[in-house]
Amino acid sequence: MDANDGADAPYWNGLAEGRLMLPRCGGCGDWLWPAVSRCGPCGSETIEWVERSMRATIFSWTRTWHRFGFTESLDLPFVSIVATVDDCGIRLLGRLDDPDQVDPAIGEAIAGRIGATRVEGRDIPTIIWSRG
Amino acid sequence: MHPLYGTTAVAGIGLRQYKRGASPLPEQGVLVEAILAACADAGFDPAEVDGFVSYGDDKNEPVRLMPALGTRELKWSSVVWGGGGGGVAGAFGLAAAAILSGQASAVIVFRALVEGSSGRLSAAVMAHHLNDHMLAAGIVAPAQVCAIRANRMYEHHGVPASVAEELVRASYYHGSRNPEAVAYGSEFDLEEMRNSRWIAEPFRLFDCSRENDGAAAFLMVSAERARDLKRPPAYLLGCANGAEKGWGDLLENDDEALYATAGFRPIARRLYAETGLSPADIDVVQLYENFSAQGVASLIDHGFCTYENVAEVVRFDNLIAPTGKLPVNTGGGNFAQGFIHGIGTAYEAVKQLRGESANPVPGARTCLLAGGPGAPTVSSAIFANEIP
Numbered sequence A: 001m002d003a004n005d006g007a008d009a010p011y012w013n014g015l016a017e018g019r020l021m022l023p024r025c026g027g028c029g030d031w032l033w034p035a036v037s038r039c040g041p042c043g044s045e046t047i048e049w050v051e052r053s054m055r056a057t058i059f060s061w062t063r064t065w066h067r068f069g070f071t072e073s074l075d076l077p078f079v080s081i082v083a084t085v086d087d088c089g090i091r092l093l094g095r096l097d098d099p100d101q102v103d104p105a106i107g108e109a110i111a112g113r114i115g116a117t118r119v120e121g122r123d124i125p126t127i128i129w130s131r132g
Numbered sequence B: 001m002h003p004l005y006g007t008t009a010v011a012g013i014g015l016r017q018y019k020r021g022a023s024p025l026p027e028q029g030v031l032v033e034a035i036l037a038a039c040a041d042a043g044f045d046p047a048e049v050d051g052f053v054s055y056g057d058d059k060n061e062p063v064r065l066m067p068a069l070g071t072r073e074l075k076w077s078s079v080v081w082g083g084g085g086g087g088v089a090g091a092f093g094l095a096a097a098a099i100l101s102g103q104a105s106a107v108i109v110f111r112a113l114v115e116g117s118s119g120r121l122s123a124a125v126m127a128h129h130l131n132d133h134m135l136a137a138g139i140v141a142p143a144q145v146c147a148i149r150a151n152r153m154y155e156h157h158g159v160p161a162s163v164a165e166e167l168v169r170a171s172y173y174h175g176s177r178n179p180e181a182v183a184y185g186s187e188f189d190l191e192e193m194r195n196s197r198w199i200a201e202p203f204r205l206f207d208c209s210r211e212n213d214g215a216a217a218f219l220m221v222s223a224e225r226a227r228d229l230k231r232p233p234a235y236l237l238g239c240a241n242g243a244e245k246g247w248g249d250l251l252e253n254d255d256e257a258l259y260a261t262a263g264f265r266p267i268a269r270r271l272y273a274e275t276g277l278s279p280a281d282i283d284v285v286q287l288y289e290n291f292s293a294q295g296v297a298s299l300i301d302h303g304f305c306t307y308e309n310v311a312e313v314v315r316f317d318n319l320i321a322p323t324g325k326l327p328v329n330t331g332g333g334n335f336a337q338g339f340i341h342g343i344g345t346a347y348e349a350v351k352q353l354r355g356e357s358a359n360p361v362p363g364a365r366t367c368l369l370a371g372g373p374g375a376p377t378v379s380s381a382i383f384a385n386e387i388p
């Protein structure tokens, strides 16, 4: 579950280096997410990892108030979002800064920075988004 | 006619249900009791059961039940893949497949859940699905996964959030009148629901199903054999299980038009095509509601309403027996009958078709059972007390 040796390893390695890297099919050019070893529609096994800027729009969101296990490092409430990354359409799970508890709006533009979420003594890199 | 149509039936049912953490027996013991009850209900020798089917990562491997049941020979043991409750209806299709192909003749469909034995269901379901993408976003529970989809359905597709309340009220109304339900005899307080604490927006506590200990078992045999047993058969008319392209375990990258659904569009299409029935032919619905919004999405997917007219259809008055046109969760559903990973909805389907429901739907002949919504693979089935 936490080993960086899956099909999405370049994504995790990219975040560790401060970059958002996402996979695109070398055959048909489609963006592929979740990361896969083969493009189903065209059959190509050439996967190119391309850097994208951390700009996105909000696809959907939830604000969590209940203390679920594994979230101990996050102050309640916290907002989790699905973000549609600009110029590729891949959707990523992430967190949104929520200082004033203003409800996010679907389609709202956001910008990200690389942070981490501490889960059971392990820092998992992630993109933390904020408005504007 | 499709080979599943009216060729197998549920001949006996058994249910044991307790408050979470209050089971008097470990999980396997409760399950054995439920299976024995299902066999006794049908007047069937439990030693003659030769097949078992479950779903949702049930931990009770059938071969381990053999000593307590006196099973003579095990010929079929299988599960529907998936960690959530999406497979509950599909389990009946799997049992029917075993019977119709001659690989077994008397199959028990079951689900058992006792916290003291297996831990919390929500944790088990998430253990099946969790990955670093989710953990890093703080998404660690089914409630949050479904909340994100619900917000999309409400905000982007224009479904008024108030319909969720109508569905929850209907479940509690039925449950309060069902002696086998956790909510039996309790008065539902609308203000308490509206003021209940937030879990993950848009869900408050009352939008979430809450786990119970227990087990339920269903004896399935061929339709012909069922007619010779003690109780009136609940015939399986059709069953579909699966996922279409653009839906599944996709890290939130489902097809945009499917994202806010419950995943049942292909299931409903196949189910209606294979049975020749349509939503108008369904007399009563047993709906797996893990969360209120997903229950609503399931009704939309199955063609009972649309994003546009959902508020006209999903109304408390319309959802309750005996007067509503779309009676839903007549036993109380996962919210108010009890939640043993959704198996109670199947139990109520059979009770309703036998005329034994605490909230009978007059003249009901067909019942749709919709499995756990929003799961990567989902399933539904149609049962009937006569073959139309």
Ligand SMILES: [Zn+2]
Pocket (backbone or CB within 6 Å): A025, A026, A027, A028, A029, A030, A039, A040, A041, A042, A043, A044
């Ligand atoms: Zn390709």
